[in-house]
Amino acid sequence: MSVMPAVSGVSGVSGARGGVPGVSGASPGLSGASTVSGVSGVSGVSGVSGVSGASEASDEVGEVGDMPAPLAARARLFPALVAVYRAQLSRARVARIPLLFVATFQSIGIMILMRGVVDGGSEARAVVAGSSVLVVAFVALNLLAQYFGQLRASGGLDHYATLPVPPSAVVLGAAAAYASFTVPGTAVTAVMGSALFQLPMTNLWILIAVIPLSGAALAGLGAALGLLAPRQELATLCGQLGMSAALLLGVLPAARMPQVVSYARDLLPSTYGVEALARSFDGQPDWWVVCADLGVCAGVAVVSLAAATWAYRRAAVR
């Protein structure tokens, strides 16, 4: 049906059956075109519609010199980061809680399985540490890669690209939100694991450093994968593969791995978080080595977040 402003003469009622059809003069308030009905006054074509203030450029002389208009202020990095973080955390609360449960149960399940394989000692420490960091990998790497892949595919990046925010604020805000969202799951896993394998819990406070550092490293990797993948499905796939790598290389005892695989293990950002956590289960941990591990983790985090920011820029400006 046409959406013409004209109101039809006898629409529906069909005046043609009754008598002379088509007598109407009412044109709806919105329309500019007036309806002429019946047979009279057809020539009274009126075209009065809201024309205003659109005269040609003559009154714009003041601007013809083309003085560039002042640019509005940029959003500063930290407030923008906080705004993104808050927004992400609120959406995470709604959408991600079930997934956090999945991640936690997965890690706990792995520990229960491994209890039949490893017999305490350093291997048990590695299993508990690996399972705890696996929760971080699940959320920060896998889910964040999915999020950015989907954001990019659905054109959601346009929204941020037309706001004056530093790219790093968007990437860091999202990464921080996902990383902090892993805290409860990681803590629960670490405590359960310690109980399961009778490991000392005195040094679990190290999680305060392990979660943000490995979270940042993995979130940066996840964001970069999500933003660089040419298609959304590939982003999801990369996230899943990254998580599988974290699972296999983090949880399985390193001593039993072939040489090549242990190189891959050294390349994975989460490895150093796992090592630091595993060492802290010792009675007298060598704090220098723990700090060195965490330092590597921090370095990797900086690199991977920088890569993610670069990937974001590349994805946003096509």
Add this chain to the structure above:
Amino acid sequence: MVCTVRGLVKTYPAARGRRGAPATPAVRASDGIDLDVVRGEVFGLLGPNGAGKSTLVRQLTGLLRPDEGHVRVLGHDLVRHPERAARLLGYLGQDSTALDELTVALAAETTARLRGLETRAARAERDAVIEELGLGEVAGRPLKKLSGGQRRLACVAAALVGERPLLVLDEPTSGMDPVARRAVWAAVDRRRAERGVTVVLVTHNVIEAETVLDRVAVLDRGRVIACDTPAGLKALVADEVRLELVWRTEPPLDVPEVAALWKTVETARAGGGAAGRRWTLRLPPDDARAAIATVTGGPAFAALDDFTLATPSLEDVYIALGGRAEGAEGLVKA
């Protein structure tokens, strides 16, 4: 001059066919576009689906890099400095998903913060725009859980927070009911009146286009085929009127006068055999008068269900300018 476009060309490259997906040819979505938008006007882009409207506004907002041509917005070259667009204009994309999981209030507030506002100013703007657009009742609900029109309205709210001298809105009122649409137009108009804000918007709604727009550019296949005030465009076809005839069943083509009219019919739709039951004719006023006399008197009258006579609308202009016939349907999406 707020916005100047010269010789804009954008071609989407051809895609090679993958398994299951056929190859698509290259599309010249902007084909030498020139436009001038002056301060304080509401400038409309009208055209059928796939005409290149979104492609054009994405180049105006620095999101898409043109292959050729210049885009100047408020004195800034946006082809060379696309990142400046974010500090000059507010943009509403045709489908905005970035805010989907936020509540309406948080979406507006976050967007305001990201436009560089301080927390308190952002909250004040958030409350003002929610009030202005009548979103109070749904302010606490996530966008994903809203109806299509409500969600669109929330996205408009996010586009309006934070003062910008230019607003670029891609189909801002699609899917909205009349009350919501009126709220959007009132909000746009208020910004224009109070702060001299300039608005460039894409619309499919011809009626709206006639009432709120100062000037309209009609796009077809990446070209501007007309650009004028709505009244000026209608003047192009003002010496003709549009006559619609609806027959009850078969048009009485055995009546010679009706058979003669059939030859001038522009579009015929809705069943009724080869001739169609619903005829649209574009005629000089005298001919229209004669045609009505023919169909309302004599043997044709028995077959007539309804008729309408109207002055030309933008839709008629569009068709008269040679837009694609099937495009004319797309033009009227409301």
